[in-house]
Amino acid sequence: xxAWSRLASLFRNLRxxxxxxxxxxxxxxxxxxxxxxxxxxAGMSPAEARRAxxxxxxxxxxxxxxxxxxxxxxxxxxxLQDLRYGLRALGRNPAFTAATVLVLALGIGxxxxxxxxxxxxxLRPLPYPEAERLAVVCMRFYPRDFEFGTLSLRDFQxxxxxxxxxxxxxxxxxxxxxxxxxxxxxxxxxxALVTSGFFPALxxxxxxxxxxxxxxxxxxxxxxxxxxxxxWRRRFAADPKVIGESVLVGGAPYxxxxxxxxxxxxxxxxxxxxxxxxxxxxxxxxxxxxxxIARLKPGVTMAQAQAETNVIGQRIMRLNPNYKRLxxxxxxxxxxxxxxxxxxxxxxxxxxxxxxxxxxxxxxxxNLVLARASVREREMxxxxxxxxxxxxxxxQLLVESLLLAVxxxxxxxxxxxxxxxxxxxxxxxxxxxxxxxxxxxxxxxFMLAVSALTAVLFGLFPAxxxxxxxxxxxxxxxxxSGTAGHARQRTRAVLVTAEIALSLMxxxxxxxxxxxxxxxxxxxxxxxxxxxxxxxxxxxxxxRKFQDPKIGVAFYREVLRRARQAxxxxxAALSDALPPDxxxxxDTFVLEGQAFEPGKLNxxxxxxxxxxxxxxxxxxxxxxxxxxxxxxxxxxxPVAIISETMAQRFFPGxxxIGQRIMxxxxxxxxxxxxxxxxxxxxxxxxxxEKQDSDAAYYVPLVADSxxxxxxxxxxxxxTADAASVTAALRREIQSANPMATVAQVGTMExxxxxxxxxxxxxxxxxGFFAGxxxxxxxxxxYGLIAYSVAxxxxxxxxxMTLGARPGDxxxxxxxxxxxxxxxxxxxxxxxxxxxxxxxxxxxFGVSATDIDTFLLAALGLLAVVALATAIPARRAxxxxxxxxxxxx
Numbered sequence: 001x002x003a004w005s006r007l008a009s010l011f012r013n014l015r016x017x018x019x020x021x022x023x024x025x026x027x028x029x030x031x032x033x034x035x036x037x038x039x040x041x042a043g044m045s046p047a048e049a050r051r052a053x054x055x056x057x058x059x060x061x062x063x064x065x066x067x068x069x070x071x072x073x074x075x076x077x078x079x080l081q082d083l084r085y086g087l088r089a090l091g092r093n094p095a096f097t098a099a100t101v102l103v104l105a106l107g108i109g110x111x112x113x114x115x116x117x118x119x120x121x122x123l124r125p126l127p128y129p130e131a132e133r134l135a136v137v138c139m140r141f142y143p144r145d146f147e148f149g150t151l152s153l154r155d156f157q158x159x160x161x162x163x164x165x166x167x168x169x170x171x172x173x174x175x176x177x178x179x180x181x182x183x184x185x186x187x188x189x190x191x192a193l194v195t196s197g198f199f200p201a202l203x204x205x206x207x208x209x210x211x212x213x214x215x216x217x218x219x220x221x222x223x224x225x226x227x228x229x230x231x232w233r234r235r236f237a238a239d240p241k242v243i244g245e246s247v248l249v250g251g252a253p254y255x256x257x258x259x260x261x262x263x264x265x266x267x268x269x270x271x272x273x274x275x276x277x278x279x280x281x282x283x284x285x286x287x288x289x290x291x292x293i294a295r296l297k298p299g300v301t302m303a304q305a306q307a308e309t310n311v312i313g314q315r316i317m318r319l320n321p322n323y324k325r326l327x328x329x330x331x332x333x334x335x336x337x338x339x340x341x342x343x344x345x346x347x348x349x350x351x352x353x354x355x356x357x358x359x360x361x362x363x364x365x366x367n368l369v370l371a372r373a374s375v376r377e378r379e380m381x382x383x384x385x386x387x388x389x390x391x392x393x394x395x396q397l398l399v400e401s402l403l404l405a406v407x408x409x410x411x412x413x414x415x416x417x418x419x420x421x422x423x424x425x426x427x428x429x430x431x432x433x434x435x436x437x438x439x440x441x442x443x444x445x446f447m448l449a450v451s452a453l454t455a456v457l458f459g460l461f462p463a464x465x466x467x468x469x470x471x472x473x474x475x476x477x478x479x480x481s482g483t484a485g486h487a488r489q490r491t492r493a494v495l496v497t498a499e500i501a502l503s504l505m506x507x508x509x510x511x512x513x514x515x516x517x518x519x520x521x522x523x524x525x526x527x528x529x530x531x532x533x534x535x536x537x538x539x540x541x542x543x544r545k546f547q548d549p550k551i552g553v554a555f556y557r558e559v560l561r562r563a564r565q566a567x568x569x570x571x572a573a574l575s576d577a578l579p580p581d582x583x584x585x586x587d588t589f590v591l592e593g594q595a596f597e598p599g600k601l602n603x604x605x606x607x608x609x610x611x612x613x614x615x616x617x618x619x620x621x622x623x624x625x626x627x628x629x630x631x632x633x634x635x636x637x638p639v640a641i642i643s644e645t646m647a648q649r650f651f652p653g654x655x656x657i658g659q660r661i662m663x664x665x666x667x668x669x670x671x672x673x674x675x676x677x678x679x680x681x682x683x684x685x686x687x688x689e690k691q692d693s694d695a696a697y698y699v700p701l702v703a704d705s706x707x708x709x710x711x712x713x714x715x716x717x718x719t720a721d722a723a724s725v726t727a728a729l730r731r732e733i734q735s736a737n738p739m740a741t742v743a744q745v746g747t748m749e750x751x752x753x754x755x756x757x758x759x760x761x762x763x764x765x766x767g768f769f770a771g772x773x774x775x776x777x778x779x780x781x782y783g784l785i786a787y788s789v790a791x792x793x794x795x796x797x798x799x800m801t802l803g804a805r806p807g808d809x810x811x812x813x814x815x816x817x818x819x820x821x822x823x824x825x826x827x828x829x830x831x832x833x834x835x836x837x838x839x840x841x842x843x844f845g846v847s848a849t850d851i852d853t854f855l856l857a858a859l860g861l862l863a864v865v866a867l868a869t870a871i872p873a874r875r876a877x878x879x880x881x882x883x884x885x886x887x888x
Contacts, residue, residue, distance in 0.1 A: 104408025107361025109415025120437035137292030166294030170197035180248035188743035209258030251543030401459025409451035500824025525579030526682030534748035568720025581686035625677035817869030
């Protein structure tokens with residue numbers, strides 16, 4: 001039979017079943033009549049002939065069934081029958097169906113949501129063609145011991161000259177740009193300095209205009225810029241005539257040559273403008289502001305490129321003996337965009353956690369299905385006795401499981417949409433790539449795959465168990481086989497024990513993250529002023545003339561004068577860095593009388609420039625000496641203040657006051673500074689960093705090139721509403737300089753919250769999953785104990801008739817729950833000890849084997865188990881002996 005004939009036959013058999021059955025019945029009856037007639041002609045009586053024909057045919061219904069078995073589409077027809085029967089069976093027990101779908105929706109929905117997050121951040125293809133060939137070149141060396149640190153332009157040129165593995169080698173540096181021009185006040189945007197190979201390396205064409213051409217990064221090139229689509233639409237109303245227009249960037253004119261699409265998102269997803277970096281031939285090593293980006297040549301692997309880059313790193317060390325332990329690590333572009341390696345670890349941890357939630361949900365549903373199977377024992381036995389095969393019964397029960405799983409999966413998609421929407425809206429710390437996190441077709445396919453897997457996991461064992469029912473025992477005892485019941489009871493007990501163990505593992509993990517988060521939040525930024533009273537903003541003068549320290553310092557002094565007079569302001573100060581995680585500058589230093597071996601330097605520490613009143617405004621405690629005053633000027637003796645950790649590390653056992661320090665080493669115009677004060681440590685690198693990273697030295701903001709920073713934070717301590725103070729400060733700053741930009745406005749309370757937003761999200765998600773697991777475990781143990789009480793009703797009645805008191809019954813049932821809880825907690829403790837070590841990188845101030853957390857999680861789980869056991873135990877204690885004896 002050809003394919004079209006089979007398809008036509010399948011359609012007729014399924015679409016016109018009644019007609020097909022009528023045809024089959026007619027054919028068999030005609031055949032029966034023909035055989036009867038032949039026997040009559042052979043001399044039999046009509047009755048004998050009819051009987052002989054029926055014997056020869058073998059039974060009308062049996063023949064019909066044999067014909068149906070060979071009919072095209074018979075298997076599909078049986079599956080459709082199973083689906084219809086399964087829907088009717090589930091509809092007859094709405095409570096069971098609703099409970100099962102709810103449990104599966106939580107498990108499948110949580111997994112689908114986390115799949116969407118992990119796929120969007122770690123797996124979704126990036127918008128750059130052949131993104132796997134893009135690499136970012138970093139540099140790590142002593143004393144700038146940052147794992148993925150920066151290069152100087154001289155290092156970049158050495159790498160580019162020795163490079164054979166990459167094409168389009170370029171360099172970039174993220175920065176903030178003050179954009180003026182057209183209507184509206186100047187604004188500050190996230191930008192980048194890039195060389196001409198930057199956009200060709202990304203291979204993303206502009207929306208309009210062009211990208212930087214070769215040679216437009218040379219010293220003689222004009223000042224050019226590309227703007228991002230978001231900036232183009234927001235500030236320039238998506239006007240295509242912006243191409244060729246002159247726009248002020250930091251007070252200097254730049255010509256717009258193109259508009260980059262939103263998909264560029266590099267070097268950060270918030271980057272909105274790129275200006276051409278002019279490669280003036282460097283005369284020395286430093287400053288270290290840059291990283292390289294390039295595309296692997298065809299056929300070159302990342303490992304081969306890293307090997308070549310390592311050789312170039314050795315050459316750079318030979319050229320500059322001051323570099324020690326130098327490496328040039330390469331990062332894939334996705335790893336660069338994600339940034340903090342802890343993000344990847346946290347996502348993988350959370351996907352493992354939701355996997356445990358799904359496993360707990362499967363165990364819970366398996367228990368529900370086993371309980372329902374005990375009710376359907378008589379039904380299964382009757383179907384077997386009437387001729388149904390065991391395979392057909394298993395298939396029928398698996399189809400019912402699949403219906404439940406698909407319903408749970410569809411409901412789970414709603415859960416996934418809700419969870420991913422919340423995560424995307426929260427997006428702690430502007431986590432990169434979160435804008436692409438949403439359930440899509442892949443998430444739907446993942447949901448279907450997980451649904452099918454769960455259907456097999458929770459449906460196969462109960463289906464196999466039901467198909468092996470003892471027909472005689474089941475039919476005789478009305479569906480209650482003692483041996484089978486005890487076996488099923490033991491199975492359910494093992495499953496509940498597994499639920500408790502898995503729940504404890506999640507509870508311990510969530511507890512560790514909660515304790516870690518609590519310690520982070522209790523740790524201050526090093527200041528004692530109330531965070532809600534501190535308001536900060538970034539000020540940039542917006543004109544090139546302010547690069548002159550004398551003009552710039554005069555402007556900032558005027559800003560301070562006006563800010564201190566603004567209504568609601570108690571104190572005001574300026575700084576190029578702010579806690580809890582806004583480091584302005586970092587550099588090495590030299591101590592007077594300190595001798596180094598060739599090429600050796602002190603490590604990099606935070607170097608903070610601040611105005612008088614900074615320490616008093618933030619209430620940073622003074623431990624020794626004095627603060628900066630208005631008398632610390634460019635004409636007075638250069639001074640410095642150091643942090644407590646810096647004093648402990650570099651002045652052990654001696655008083656640092658009166659000692660002298662030189663910032664950045666012995667460069668021309670860099671003075672020795674007398675240490676006049678010692679202050680409490682301040683967190684400029686974030687509260688998650690180790691204490692030894694708190695070393696810092698401070699210099700006063702004065703009119704010299706070594707102490708002046710063009711862009712500064714203004715921080716004020718307020719007594720009024722932050723919003724009203726912000727408006728007043730904006731007006732005062734614009735009055736002092738209409739070209740100035742004000743950005744990153746917020747309270748210190750917001751900054752402190754943002755500093756721990758990512759660990760808070762990790763904790764919230766893991767806590768949410770642990771809560772689901774705990775709820776499912778409670779439901780599981782409640783169902784098991786309630787079912788056990790129902791099965792032992794007659795036994796309990798006999799015990800009470802023989803003199804047992806309600807308290808004895810309570811203890812009897814309680815011992816069963818306690819035994820399950822202790823077994824589950826024992827297994828869970830062992831599992832938690834093995835798995836919580838994966839949390840080490842995400843914990844702060846808490847050990848992965850913290851005994852208090854383990855004990856609290858175990859006690860909390862015991863309390864939940866006790867509550868889940870108490871309800872059926874009380875019900876058992878109230879059983880009437882006479883009613884119990886009539887139960888069977």
